[in-house]
Amino acid sequence: MINMNDLLKVDHLKTGFESDYGTIVSVDDVSFRMKSGETLAIVGESGSGKSVTALSMMRLLGTGSRIMGGQVLFEGKDLLKLNDQEMCDIRGNQMSMIFQEPMTSLNPVLTIGYQMCESIMIHLKQSKKEAWASAVEMLKKVGLPRPEAIMKEYPFALSGGMRQRVMIAMAMSCRPKVLIADEPTTALDVTVQAQIMKLMKELCEESGTAILLITHDLGVVAEMADRVLVMYAGQVVEEADVFTLFEDPKHPYTQGLLKSIPRLDSDDDAELESIPGAVPARYESIQGCRFYNRCPYATEKCHAEMPLLTVTGKDHFTRCWEAQRIEGGVEEVAYE
């Protein structure tokens, strides 16, 4: 069912890495959709496949990894079927991306101006002069002081926060329809984090850009997101709008995550909850639920059979046998 409102639809995406032990599937059957202007957050711990999902969508995976199946439909076009030239026309233009590491994401031997103008000249077909002016304009928008001078600087002269602002300016310079932000503030100072998030949100609202925000910070999710996708061991385990998710999480993993946020209003001697255990290694060989070994509600069924992502409420999907039982066994499979 293709909904015309969908700007982006990821359908049964599966990505794996070649290793000495064979192919390791790190993104397994991930599906979601985004409307234009919407902010979708993907939450999960390290190794849950969030970043690989984003890189697969942009087709920026490194050597040794490959997309094994699924579709990434952007305005109805399957990005995975485009040739290299068509993909280059979309990257940085209609879909752009910001990365986790601002310190290493800019080329050390090229000036900020050069790196800014490059994509503007390619995508918007502007002359060098026009591109320079637009780049200065963008640097102003991201709140960098003395933008003209910064254009002539090399990245080493800027701090991490400033570099991330440059990255945002670069990503937003062609007014993309989708901005993928892969943990954009993880490497930054806490005080700078909030500023960067706010800036991203404002710029995207102004240009109607949808944000795919990848993070493990639930505080950021609550602040920014419209909808949330919780990933665990390469799979989506729960999807809901942000209010529902925080008020009524269905999956025991999501519940655990929410309980493990430290709260300012809790008692001084209250112990911070945590989810026991760790993400299983080589999880693609697990037959049952991948959260089985850490789940407080685990049953025989969970061990034997993998739950599907099923409807557990209005626009609320959960991959859990227990949640299904409580919700009265709604067996409708999401996105099928």
Next chain:
Amino acid sequence: MLKYVIRRLLIAIPVLLGVTIINFIIMKMAPGNPVDMLISPQIPAEALEAKRIELGLNAPAYVQFWNWFTHLLQGDLGYSMVTYEPVGKMIMSRMGPTLLLMGVSLIIGVAIAIPLGILSARRQYSKLDYAAVTGSFLGISIPNFFLGLGLIYVFSIWLKILPSSGMVTLGGNGGFVDILLHMIMPVIVLTANVAGRNIRYVRSSMLEVLEQDYLRTARAKGLKETLVINRHAVRNALIPIVTVLGMEIPILFGGAVVIEQIFSWPGIGQLTMSSIMSRDYSTIMGLNLMAAVIVIGANLLTDIVYALVDPRIKYNK
């Protein structure tokens, strides 16, 4: 930057002095002297003694060094003890052929190494990569004299298409084509060496750069792969190569000694060899000083070029 260069040049003075003193000591410790090398049954002992006094070899060693050094300060490298030509003039006349040989080999070697190293890194573990790495290994490990003699056997003795020695045909009137034909084999040997060494450097430097985050950023901006490589990767990969190329100049001067001997190329290397064999003290000292100047100069040049290609490096002092 200018201040930095001046400071480096000033530091070079004590270094050069130290190098010449050490050279002098080692040279004096070697058995024999220019006069001993002339010994033959026909020459009477008195004549040899007269010769020693004439060349100043009977004076204490430090006096000999002091004489040489004071002349050097006046820009005079002295006279050869064997040919009686001024050492400065001898070195200058041999410099041209050596620079020709080395310059051409360096340019061709680098012109092969950089593109091949880059290509090899981009297609790591491909057939081309294996071929390039193997070729580079052969280039490094085959000794110059062996490759030189092999080439002479094939092209001069067997196929008879290339001259085996010299820079021009004896009795001929030289000319561009003649010199070119004489150059082919020594250049092949030196180029094999230069390319062999540098393919590996370029390849490993490029492999490192290909892993960098900023290349992913460049791709995410929608740049075509050729632009990503040529604009964003290659410049970064070549920064460490600058250092390696700087070291290449002294290495080539060393290599010239062997190669010029094999191909009788009338350059610095041959002069070095013959002056050592005849214990021509003044010429040896002159050549050593030249070698030290080249090493120091190449290092300084490397540092200057480094600052030009890498914006992160600035010399303030």
